[in-house]
Amino acid sequence: MDWHRIRSDFPILDQQVNGHPLVYLDNAASSQKPRAVIQTLSHYYERDNSNVHRALHELSNRATEAFEAARKKAAHFIGAASEDEIIFTRGTTEGINLVANTWGTQNLRAGDVILITGMEHHSNLIPWQMLAQRTGAILKYIPVLDDGTLDSAAVETLLTEQVKLFAFVHISNSLGTINPAKELIAKAKALGAVTLLDGAQSAGHMPIDVRDLGCDFFVFSGHKMCGPTGIGVLYGRMALLETMPPWHGGGEMILSVTMEGSTYKAPPHRFEAGTPNIAGVIGLGAAMDYLQAIGLENIQRHDHNLANYAVQRMSEVPGIRILGPQNGHRGALAAFHLDFAHPHDLVEFANSHGVAMRGGHHCTQPLMKRFKVPGTTRASFYFYNMIEEINRLVEVLLLARKFFT
Amino acid sequence: MLSDDLRDLYQQVILDHSRNPRNSGELPPPCLHAHGDNPSCGDEIDVWVRVSDKGDIEDLKFTGQGCAISQASASMMTQKIKGKSKDEAAAVREDFRRVVMGDGAPANEDALGELILLEGVQKFPQRVKCAMLAWRALEQALDSK
Numbered sequence: 001m002d003w004h005r006i007r008s009d010f011p012i013l014d015q016q017v018n019g020h021p022l023v024y025l026d027n028a029a030s031s032q033k034p035r036a037v038i039q040t041l042s043h044y045y046e047r048d049n050s051n052v053h054r055a056l057h058e059l060s061n062r063a064t065e066a067f068e069a070a071r072k073k074a075a076h077f078i079g080a081a082s083e084d085e086i087i088f089t090r091g092t093t094e095g096i097n098l099v100a101n102t103w104g105t106q107n108l109r110a111g112d113v114i115l116i117t118g119m120e121h122h123s124n125l126i127p128w129q130m131l132a133q134r135t136g137a138i139l140k141y142i143p144v145l146d147d148g149t150l151d152s153a154a155v156e157t158l159l160t161e162q163v164k165l166f167a168f169v170h171i172s173n174s175l176g177t178i179n180p181a182k183e184l185i186a187k188a189k190a191l192g193a194v195t196l197l198d199g200a201q202s203a204g205h206m207p208i209d210v211r212d213l214g215c216d217f218f219v220f221s222g223h224k225m226c227g228p229t230g231i232g233v234l235y236g237r238m239a240l241l242e243t244m245p246p247w248h249g250g251g252e253m254i255l256s257v258t259m260e261g262s263t264y265k266a267p268p269h270r271f272e273a274g275t276p277n278i279a280g281v282i283g284l285g286a287a288m289d290y291l292q293a294i295g296l297e298n299i300q301r302h303d304h305n306l307a308n309y310a311v312q313r314m315s316e317v318p319g320i321r322i323l324g325p326q327n328g329h330r331g332a333l334a335a336f337h338l339d340f341a342h343p344h345d346l347v348e349f350a351n352s353h354g355v356a357m358r359g360g361h362h363c364t365q366p367l368m369k370r371f372k373v374p375g376t377t378r379a380s381f382y383f384y385n386m387i388e389e390i391n392r393l394v395e396v397l398l399l400a401r402k403f404f405t
Numbered sequence: 406m407l408s409d410d411l412r413d414l415y416q417q418v419i420l421d422h423s424r425n426p427r428n429s430g431e432l433p434p435p436c437l438h439a440h441g442d443n444p445s446c447g448d449e450i451d452v453w454v455r456v457s458d459k460g461d462i463e464d465l466k467f468t469g470q471g472c473a474i475s476q477a478s479a480s481m482m483t484q485k486i487k488g489k490s491k492d493e494a495a496a497v498r499e500d501f502r503r504v505v506m507g508d509g510a511p512a513n514e515d516a517l518g519e520l521i522l523l524e525g526v527q528k529f530p531q532r533v534k535c536a537m538l539a540w541r542a543l544e545q546a547l548d549s550k
Contacts, residue, residue: 018408342471342473343446344446344472344532345472345473348414349411352408352411359446360445374448375446375447404473
């Protein structure tokens with residue numbers, strides 16, 4: 001693979017920040033966009049912009065066609081059986097909230113158990129806390145071991161027939177841990193639990209096949225995988241979607257309306273009230289085409305190499321503690337703690353050298369408590385990052401050590 | 406090669422205060438106490454103040470964890486405020502706020518002393534809450550009486 005040529009597809013990366021070449025290492029928060037996606041968005045607004053569905057004029061036909069084509073692409077991208085299992089959302093957070101407020105409200109009763117893990121992003125924790133408060137269900141979590149993996153002994157005791165829903169993260173945004181999703185889902189399903197997999201950090205970084213994984217729901221965001229912001233996907237198995245009530249009411253989701261009551265469309269439209277993020281959906285389709293042209297296996301391999309090289313090189317910095325698995329099996333990120341600088345001081349220092357990282361709790365406050373750190377600094381990678389950029393990161397960490405000690 | 410803004414933000418005096426905080430620790434009761442935190446970044450400060458019957462701040466100490474700016478600001482605050490009346494402390498606090506936010510000139514710049522070194526914060530708006538954390542806790546402690 002010619003990764004240097006691929007990198008040149010991203011116009012934003014070619015710039016100076018604070019007098020230094022930009023080194024963008026905040027990809028777990030949001031990725032950059034290739035020219036193909038940017039051009040798709042401007043083409044849509046310059047040529048095809050119109051509301052989708054129902055209208056009979058040419059522009060609306062084009063917009064609707066491109067919109068529904070993106071749904072097919074998304075189904076193909078994650079191996080769904082049908083495009084009708086693809087619901088467009090604002091992102092991972094909205095997808096999880098949709099499940100909590102429809103399937104969750106309908107199916108959970110007092111005493112039922114919602115099982116999550118100790119490494120969830122707040123978006124896969126708060127909606128379940130709220131659901132538990134509403135229904136009287138009990139929220140339990142699988143603890144995280146010192147090496148950043150799940151406590152498999154606790155899985156055996158916590159995964160019981162009382163568990164009605166098991167929702168967990170595929171790749172941890174804070175630790176980089178890649179959870180054994182297929183195995184965990186199989187265990188949960190054997191006990192009759194419904195499963196939701198948070199793919200915010202895995203979609204676009206590795207091949208996803210929801211039928212092979214066996215999950216009932218899979219959620220992800222477009223903007224972390226080269227797509228626009230404000231668009232994401234909730235995949236749901238049709239047998240479940242069909243039984244679920246709508247969440248938001250409004251246009252687009254109804255069959256017929258009287259003042260006395262209304263009937264609703266079948267999935268996915270039942271869950272897509274109002275004018276959707278049309279440009280976002282079409283842009284996401286372009287991002288999926290782009291990623292598949294490179295090949296998700298190739299991206300996964302490159303991610304893996306970058307992460308392992310980063311961990312190896314960063315370990316050279318005195319006073320560093322890198323969180324998460326040290327066995328070479330991690331997603332494209334490395335979060336760390338330095339004994340000589342607070343994350344915010346370090347991020348500020350790195351920024352003045354053109355290096356963009358994120359410092360703080362990464363929306364995983366319970367996990368920070370678990371590892372007894374106030375926060376961490378996170379360097380997160382994507383396929384357009386280069387080995388030279390990791391070398392630069394290490395150089396800047398060493399400069400920071402000189403500066404702060 | 407460092408930007409001037411960053412050098413201004415992290416002057417040696419500031420880094421020294423963050424590494425070797427002055428008046429670190431707790432005061433025994435009776436005293437006033439308040440806890441301040443910035444949940445979004447995890448910075449925490451606890452301030453203990455002993456105020457005389459006349460309303461003078463006889464002693465104050467702090468404990469905390471967080472970035473260099475929040476800890477240095479707390480350390481420098483305790484040095485500056487010790488021995489001041491509550492009114493004087495409020496005036497220094499307001500002048501300090503103006504300096505770190507770039508919100509007009511301080512009424513009495515000389516009274517700020519070393520604290521003026523934190524004026525570099527005004528180029529980093531996201532760090533204002535770090536610089537102000539200890540001062541908010543102090544105000545809360547004084548109001549708790």
